[in-house]
Amino acid sequence: MNISNKDPLLDLEHISKRFGGLQALKDVALTLYPGEVLALAGDNGAGKSTLIKTISGVHKPDTGTIKYCGQVIHLETPHQARDAGIETIYQDLAIADNLDVGGNVFLGREIVKRICGLPFVDRRRMRQEALETLQDLDIHIHHPENPLRSLSGGQRQSVAIGRAIHWKARVLIMDEPTAALGVPEQRKVMEIIERLKKSGVGVIFISHNLNDIFQVSDRILVLRRGEKVGERLISETNHDEVVRMMVAG
Amino acid sequence: MLVEKKITKPAPLAGGEARKAFRWLAVLAAFRAWLFLAILLAAFELWARVAYGGTFVFNPLNVKSIALFTVTPLLLALGQTFVIISGGIDLSVGFTMGLSAVVTAHVYNWAAQSGNSGLSLVVAVAAGLGIAVVPGLINGLLIADLRVPPFIGTLGMYGVARGVAFLLAKGTTVPVQGGLMGAIGNGETLGFPNLVLLTIAIILVMHYLLSHTRYGQHIYAIGGNVNAALRAGINVRNATIALYILSALSAGCAGIFYTAKFSAGAAQAGEPVLLDSIAAVVIGGASLFGGSGTIIGTIIGALIVAVIQYGLVFVNVEPFWQFVAVGVVIIISVLVDQIQKGARK
Structure with a gap:
């Protein structure tokens, strides 16, 4: 190259x-x-x-x-x-394994929708957008609504990478x-x-x-x-x- | 719970049978509080039918009493739920409640001299909540800025709030003069006790905060992995301080309710309820390791504690057995939590 x-x-x-x-x-x-x-x-x-x-x-x-x-x-x-x-993926991953894929990819930058003027965290949309990014990287998560602790180490690693990519690293x-x-x-x-x-x-x-x-x-x-x-x-x-x-x- | 890997064949270590058993265990553990409440209610109902030829669950008087019984521990438990999810604990809520009850009574009496009881009520409630913020804020600063372990920091505040509350009450209870406070505290609206209705309103607010706001999401993240929260740019310090203020405010509400219900403020108002409130949170499925728990779980937990206590009186068991029963239930809940945590590893 x-x-x-x-x-x-x-x-x-x-x-x-x-x-x-x-x-x-x-x-x-x-x-x-x-x-x-x-x-x-x-x-x-x-x-x-x-x-x-x-x-x-x-x-x-x-x-x-x-x-x-x-x-x-x-x-x-x-x-x-x-x-x-410029994003760093650390060895210890920096993933909250009690949250789902969407919660992690959007951690600190959650999507909010308004219902009757009140802000509600839009979990479904966060999950969808997170999965789309992961799919682009050929990462497939079978039960995306589950917390990440149910995933393997490699998949958690992929979520961490996915998060970086989602935010345009x-x-x-x-x-x-x-x-x-x-x-x-x-x-x-x-x-x-x-x-x-x-x-x-x-x-x-x-x-x-x-x-x-x-x-x-x-x-x-x-x-x-x-x-x-x-x-x-x-x-x-x-x-x-x-x-x-x-x-x- | 378990995810099959697409890249390779399923890992050989977790066999199909073990997985199935684990999944059932997980489902059972997730609904353990509901299950336990149902068993309790069924047991007392059976007892009522056999021993008295009456009903336990379908007697409106019993339902109302249990609901009123649940209010105080539940209010303490609501704030405690947030704190425990973040991986902390707040031992000071019992005496924050007492402090709030005493201040509410004093301020109501002082303001009632103006003759406007509506205004006095508003001022007293504001004072009761305002005073609660003080121990909450100090707890928060100790834990977030000075890195004092929550157990120690709030235990210290337990002593401080207790002492100050008794000093303010001059070692006795502070009776409330004038009727509006007591009228609201013991009144009913459409057949529902006012305090229960107000508690339901507080529950809705707390549930919204925890499950539907970014703040709630951040609390879960802090409890799950505080480094992840920090690296994601969450202001963990402010969120932690807010947590302990929230917990103190929910204890403050309990204090105000106490004064309204008994027409008197007492420093020791919340003393016997502290353990019940932590029990409610833990029985409701929150992990003392942080990271999990829900408001609905806590409500079920508080109902379980109340049903045990009320039910044991109902079936004429010596009241001291209540302590034993609640204690045993706490230990079992924590054991289930630990077994679950072990199974995940």
């Missing part, structure tokens, strides 16, 4: 972040194109989560610029990032999305990522599983001790090289 002729969704330059005596990120650059899956790899403590937290508005970088859709942005809070279209950051899942469910999440790619969403994908990374990613960026030690097109590298970069630079 030729990605160089599109404008990047995200363009980070010279990002540094220090926590007290710890240099968490040092002059890191990152570019993400629409419809691209960028894998972030690195050992524990390499700076992966600091980097994604910088993109998602949790941390402010000490130096460097973040360009989003060609414009320099300064994210103060995760809410600003989300409103702009253009950059999706996925932190170990397959870590807690069984093999068939991992495969399903991989399929969803493929589908997101086709629809032009940019995905930043963090995983310990190199097989997953090689399966869905277009590019891989390797961090070590807060520095970018390598960046390769997936088609031009292999497991051994990535591992070597992770441990030895």
